[in-house]
Structure formats: structure tokens, C-alpha cells
Amino acid sequence: MPALEDLEQRLGGLDGRRILARCDFNVPLRDTAAGRLEIADGLRIRAALPTLRWLVEQGAAVTACSHLGRPAGTVDERYSLAPVAELLAELAPGIALAENLRFSPGETSNDSAYVEALVNGRLGLLRGASSAGSAPFDGFVNDAFGASHRAHASIVGPPQRLPSAAGRLLHREAEVLGSLRTDAQRPFVAVLGGAKVSDKLGVVEALLSVVDTLVIGGGMCFTFLAALGHPIGDSLCEPDFIKTCERLLRSDANIVLPSDITALDAGGTVRQMGRSLPDGCRGLDIGPGSAAEFDDVIAAARTVFWNGPMGLFEDERFAAGTRAVAQSMADSRAFTVVGGGDSAAAVAQFGLAPYMDHISTGGGAGLELIEHGDLPGLAALRDSPQQ
Ligand code: 3PG
């Protein structure tokens, strides 16, 4: 993929050049007491700063753009990037920010007229509008790793029309997550959690062919436990996927499932259970025995990739499993990679972020890169005409 320096060379320097920078500023927001929205976790904004600041240092006139949430192709103030504009103004002064790209239906449908509008600078600006104007851009930078699995207009369109480059974040993410597939040090352990097996079946299969051990917790473990014949009470389950889980469990793959579960019973009491849960009982976290077993597996690893919480960690009663996995990774000598919005947020919440080797800004993007070995956004940059 072309790097920032390649773009600089191609444009004969960046001083005064108008650069469109696609970032993934799709950050979690929360309501404040004052009835405003504020950023709950700014990881994705901070992670884009090295690229944005470098561009500004070279003298480029930078307009950043992003989507936020999933507005239905119309202007919807709840999904405004205004809270992001505020933080960005503090962290990287002098950068213009476009309003949510998904306010236009052309973004997700990858409409060519919308791509034309983008590269010609016809976008709604939140900040710096006067200096940025609406003239065509000279170059494009994709630093939106977290959105590069989407073949959307702002990801795959500009590289066909403008001199383009991968930003620092995109480069590093593609390198770290891409290399997990091909040259991870062994033992290589993947820890998967999150609610749904159906979302992760592709990556489960891909991971099974490259990891030494796959540890499964979170809501998705119950479909696997059901496949082993355990009653799972009222826990999350995807009956349509039990057969697939049975097949995966029958294969040679080394899959580790929880041996105990922290559950909420019908009377609202938190209970420590084994693998079998009676009716009315809902499993919401892995139990302490499982946390210790997962710790043994993680401690013996040389590479660990983790995506998806082990339980409902937003609720302190069901946070222990997720905290334990984060702690095991922090204590591990392995090269540790945390992928996914929820796992990254959990690691930050527990104060363990500094102990991880790589915290990815991509959830789905990281999983798809591991599964397919490529992403539409990366391919678009590689295919971007270089002359
Ligand atoms: C994400 O948060 O996963 C990315 O920003 C992509 O968002 P999307 O899943 O709505 O396309």
C-alpha cells in the first residue's frame, strides 16, 4: 500500500495541498446530565492523530471525514459528528471535519455521483469550512481501519480518482492483524467472546486453521455448550448454529469452553453454576474456574488475539470474566492484540490498556482481515493508480 511519504513525493510536497482524510471516528457516545452527547471513548480519535498531525506539519490543508453510527441516509442530529469536532479541535487544531458521511445515502451504496462530490470537496463541513472551501482535493488518505471492511463510497471511491495513501494507523493495523494469519509466534491463542456465534462463524473457522487453541466465552459460548448437550437455561442461544458448533467441536481443533458459568436465576440472584443451567437461569459471564483455566492457556501462549467480552461486563456483577482475561493478557509475555470496540473499551475501563502490545481500532474490520486476509479498503489503496 502507498504510504504517506509516497503521496508526498507524488504531489511534489504537501504544502498547501488539499487532502481528504477518511478516518473512523465512529466512537461510542453517551448522554450527559445536561442532555448533550459526549464521547465515551476517544480511542479512535487519538489513534488517528499521528497521521493528521503529520499531514498538518507538512503544510497540507486537511479535511477529515467519517461516518458515525447507522443513520438511514438522511440528516439525523443524533448522529452528528459535532462532539467529535469539539475533541478534534483540541487535539488537532486546524483540521476541518466533514459532517457524518452516512447522512447521504450515496455513502453506503457506494454511489459514483457521491464519490465525485467527495473528491470535489462538496461535503457538509462542521469546522474550518471557511478555510477549506469546496474546491477539489489533491490527494486522499485512508486511516479508517475500523471501516475498511466496508466497500462504501468514502473508502473505495477516492483511491480510484485521487493520488492516495494509507495513513499510519491503517498501515500498523493491517500489518499487525494481517500478520496474525501468517506469522504469529506459537503457541497462538485466540480468545473470542461477544453475543453471537452467527456473527463470528467465518472467523471461528479461519482462526481454527491458524491458532493452536481457540478459547470461547461470552454469549456465543452457550450455543457451543448446547452443542455438547448441556442444558443452558435461558442463556443466549442460536439453535440454527448448533449443528455447525457440533461439527467444529468434533474436528481436531483445540477449542476451550468455560467449565463454569456466572448466572442470574429466575429470582434475580447471581449464582455460580457449572456448565449446565436450569430453566429460568441465564448465563451472563464465565465463572472463576473458567477464568483460571483461560489464564493457564493465555500464560503459555506467545501470541494472543482477543475479540469480544466474556460476559455482560457493563454490569459489575458480570465483569469478572472479562476483567480476568484482560488481566491475564496484561500479565502475559505473549504478543497481545486486542480487537474490537467492546474488548478495547473493557481494557481501557480496567486501566490495562498500557500493558497490551496492540489495541486495534477495528472490531469487524480486524475479524474480516483475519478471516479473508484482505479488506476492500486495503485493496482499493493497492489498486490506486500510482502515476
Ligand atoms: C465499526 O464501528 O465497526 C465501524 O466503524 C464500522 O461501522 P459499521 O459496522 O456501522 O459499518
Ligand code: MG
Ligand atoms: Mg505482553
